[in-house]
Amino acid sequence: MTQHVWGYLPEYEKERADILDAVDTVFSSGQLVLGKSVRGFEQEFAAYHDVAHCVGVDNGTNAIVLGLRALGIGPGDEVITVSNTAAPTVVAINAVGATPVFVDIHPDTYLMDVDQVAAALTPRTRCLLPVHLYGQCVDMAPLQELADKHGLLVLEDCAQAHGARHHGRIAGSMGNAAAFSFYPTKVLGAYGDAGATVTDDADVDARLRRLRFYGMEDRYYVVETPGYNSRLDEVQAAILRTKLPRLNDYIARRRAIADRYAEAFDGTALLTPRTAPGNEHVYYVYVVRHPQRDRIIEGLKAHDIALNISYPWPVHIQKGFDHLGYGKDDLPVTTRLADEIFSLPMYPSLSDAEQERVIDAVSDVLGRL
Numbered sequence: 001m002t003q004h005v006w007g008y009l010p011e012y013e014k015e016r017a018d019i020l021d022a023v024d025t026v027f028s029s030g031q032l033v034l035g036k037s038v039r040g041f042e043q044e045f046a047a048y049h050d051v052a053h054c055v056g057v058d059n060g061t062n063a064i065v066l067g068l069r070a071l072g073i074g075p076g077d078e079v080i081t082v083s084n085t086a087a088p089t090v091v092a093i094n095a096v097g098a099t100p101v102f103v104d105i106h107p108d109t110y111l112m113d114v115d116q117v118a119a120a121l122t123p124r125t126r127c128l129l130p131v132h133l134y135g136q137c138v139d140m141a142p143l144q145e146l147a148d149k150h151g152l153l154v155l156e157d158c159a160q161a162h163g164a165r166h167h168g169r170i171a172g173s174m175g176n177a178a179a180f181s182f183y184p185t186k187v188l189g190a191y192g193d194a195g196a197t198v199t200d201d202a203d204v205d206a207r208l209r210r211l212r213f214y215g216m217e218d219r220y221y222v223v224e225t226p227g228y229n230s231r232l233d234e235v236q237a238a239i240l241r242t243k244l245p246r247l248n249d250y251i252a253r254r255r256a257i258a259d260r261y262a263e264a265f266d267g268t269a270l271l272t273p274r275t276a277p278g279n280e281h282v283y284y285v286y287v288v289r290h291p292q293r294d295r296i297i298e299g300l301k302a303h304d305i306a307l308n309i310s311y312p313w314p315v316h317i318q319k320g321f322d323h324l325g326y327g328k329d330d331l332p333v334t335t336r337l338a339d340e341i342f343s344l345p346m347y348p349s350l351s352d353a354e355q356e357r358v359i360d361a362v363s364d365v366l367g368r369l
C-alpha cells in the first residue's frame with residue numbers, strides 16, 4: 001500500500017484534457033501576464049462568493065499580506081488571531097510589520113475561542129483575523145460585534161475553507177476582506193502557487209490591485225505607494241477556471257469521506273471532528289484526536305500509512321516568534337491539542353477501497369493500544 005500523502009496525479013489523470021486545454025489557451029493568447037484568464041477567474045471567483053471584487057495574487061500568504069496592507073494595517077498595529085493555524089497566517093502579519101496577538105482555541109472545534117477576544121484588545125488593536133481552520137468557519141457574529149463596537153477591521157483567512165458556509169453565508173463574504181490560497185492541496189487547488197483576496201469594498205479592491213502591481217496603476221509607470229509583485233499567473237488562473245465549476249463536487253466527495261470516517265470511529269476513543277452550530281464543513285483536513293497520538297502514528301507505520309499533523313508545533317512556541325514573548329502555558333488548549341491530533345487521509349480522489357484500508361488499519365492499531 002502506498003503512503004497516504006496527498007498527490008494531485010489521480011486528479012490530473014481525470015481532468016487532464018481540460019487542464020491542458022486551459023494551458024494551451026493561455027500560451028496561444030499572446031498575453032502571459034494579467035490577461036483574460038486572471039480577469040475571468042477573478043469575476044467567477046467573486047460571483048461564487050457573492051462579493052463584488054476578487055484580486056488574484058501569487059499565493060495565499062501574500063493574499064493575507066496584501067489584504068492587511070489594503071486595510072491599512074502596518075507597524076504598530078496589533079492583529080488578533082490564533083496560534084493553531086498554518087504558520088503563514090502569522091508570517092503574513094509579521095511581514096506587514098504588525099504584531100500578532102494570539103487567543104486560545106475552543107476545545108471542541110479547535111477554532112478561535114471568540115469569547116477570549118475581548119480580553120486581548122488593547123488600544124493598538126486594529127484588526128481581527130479569524131482563521132476558518134480545517135474547513136469550517138469561526139463564529140463570526142461575536143467578532144463582528146466587537147469589531148463594530150471598537151472600530152476594528154476583520155480579515156478572514158479562508159485558505160482552508162473554500163465553499164464553507166456559516167449560517168448560510170459563504171466563507172470570505174463576512175469580513176472587510178478575505179484571503180484565499182490555491183496551493184495544490186487546498187480544497188480549490190492550482191497546479192502551483194496561487195491565491196486571491198476578495199472584498200466588497202471598492203477602495204480596498206483598488207488598493208489590492210495597486211499593491212500586487214508594484215504599487216502602480218496597471219500599466220501606468222508611477223508608484224503611488226510601494227507595493228509588491230504579487231500577480232496571479234495566467235496559467236494558474238486558467239487552470240483554476242476549469243476547476244472552480246467542480247468545486248462543489250470536490251466538497252461533496254470530501255463530505256462523503258468524512259461521513260464514512262465518522263461512522264467508522266463512532267463510539268471509539270478516537271475523537272472525530274465536531275461541526276459547530278450553523279457551519280457547513282468542507283473538510284480540508286480531517287483532524288482526529290487521541291491522547292496516545294504518537295503510539296497510533298507509530299503503529300500505522302507497520303501498515304505503511306503515513307499521516308500528517310495539522311499542526312504539530314503551535315506558532316506561538318516556534319523559534320521565529322520568540323520575540324513575541326509567548327510561553328507554552330499562555331495558550332493551554334492550543335498547546336495540549338498539538339500533542340493529540342493527527343489527520344486521516346482526506347482528498348476527493350481517495351477511493352472507497354483506500355479509505356476502508358485506512359479505517360481497518362486505524363481500527364487495528366486502536367485495538368492494540
Ligand SMILES: *Cc1c(COP(=O)(O)O)cnc(C)c1O
Pocket residue numbers: 059060061062085086088089131157159160181182183193194195
Ligand atoms: C495554506 C495556508 C496559508 C498560506 O497559503 P500559501 O498559498 O501556501 O501561501 C495561509 N493560511 C492558512 C490557514 C493556510 O492553510
